[in-house]
Amino acid sequence: MSPMNERGSDAEDEFLSHLPPDTPVFYYKSQFRLESLQPPESPYDSFVVIKAFPPELLDHLDEKLPGRLDYSLSLKVLILKMPSRPHEAAAEEFGAMLTTLANHMKVRRQISYLGSSRVDGEDRKKQADRSWAPVRTQGKFPSVVLEVGYTETAAKLERDIAWWVRQSEGRVKMGITIDIKRGSHNIEIKSWIPARPFTKHVRLTASNRQVVNRDTSLQPPLRIAQKIVIKKGGNGKEPTIEGGSLIIPFKSLLLCEPGEGEDNFVFTEDMLIHDIADFIWVAIEKEEAEKRAK
Known part of the structure; x- marks a missing residue:
């Protein structure tokens, strides 16, 4: 495959918006070679776009594809996200801390740790950075999703987390974003929830049959439940944090009220700084040392 510069449709442009401007775009051909998918060398998250990617090949190549996938069925456009080392550190340490909290409350065995398992929506197939759900839950969507970004803008993060909550029609109860700022290396953590409860919109077909209208424009917008900013201390100063502890309600993750000895999952300020931010x-x-050594 070779890079291409053709302009796509408005829907395609919308799907690809907020990607870094230097993201390479390829056009799928039968002589497709995985090793050709090389984004520009960068210490940050990188992306590759493949247009006209056949949907029937997605399952066949799923585990062979580098990075995490985001695929539009109607557009036949595949976005591959290549996480950076800081990105993976954020996802891994956040997941480790959630496991620690679950063990402390003795609910570890009640949670399915889904990692970056793919979820197939009606018109989009996507992987989160991490996701969790109750062990005995029904359906394909998790209850809590994490998306991490180490790029130029937080816009893609917010669009991605909105898709999870809205496409699931509220089955994803909370989205978490970790935005690692380039330059300052400050870390912004947000939790997202629907601005109002989801309701089913019913419409009548030509034969007077009632069907659920799944138009996402009718669904509630998201609102920020919490915003936490962790700033790296310079010149020997300690890091600072604004926004307090991060709270994932017990009911949001496990879809039931907490019992005796159980409570919300609280990521304290100390945990956020020393068990997550420090590792990032x-x-x-x-990454920067390796870049200087080249």
Whole structure:
């Protein structure tokens, strides 16, 4: 495959909006080679776009594809996200802390740790960075989703988390975004929930049959439940944090009220700084050291 510069439809442009401007775009051909998918060398998250990608090949190549996938069935456009080292550190350490909290409350065995398992929506197939659900839940959507970004803009993160909540029609109860800022290396963590409860919109067909209208424009927007900013201390100063502890309600993750000895999942300020942010900053330092050594 070779890069292409053709302009797509408005829907395609919308799907690809907020990707870095240097994202390479390829056109799928039968001689498709995975090793040709090389984004520009970067210490940040990278992306590759493949247009006209056949949907029937997605399952066949799923585990062979580099990075995490985001695929539009109607557009036949595949976005592959290549996470950076700081990105992976954020996702891994956040997941480890959630496991620690679950073990402390003895609910570890009640949670399915879904990692970056793919979810197939009506017109989009997507992987989150991490996701969780009750062990005995029904359906394909998780209850809590994490998306991480280490790019130029937080817009794609917010669009992605909105898709999870809205496409699931509220079955995803909470989305978490971790936005690692380039330059300052400050870390912005947000939790997202629907602005109002989801309701089913019913319409009549030509034969007077009632069907659920799944037009996402009718669904409630998201609102920020919490915003936390962690700033890296410079010149020997300690890191600072604004916004307090991050709280994932017990009911949002496990879809039931907490019992005796159970409570919300609380990521304290100390945990956010020393068990998550510190690991992200170490990963950034390693990336920058390797870049200087080249």
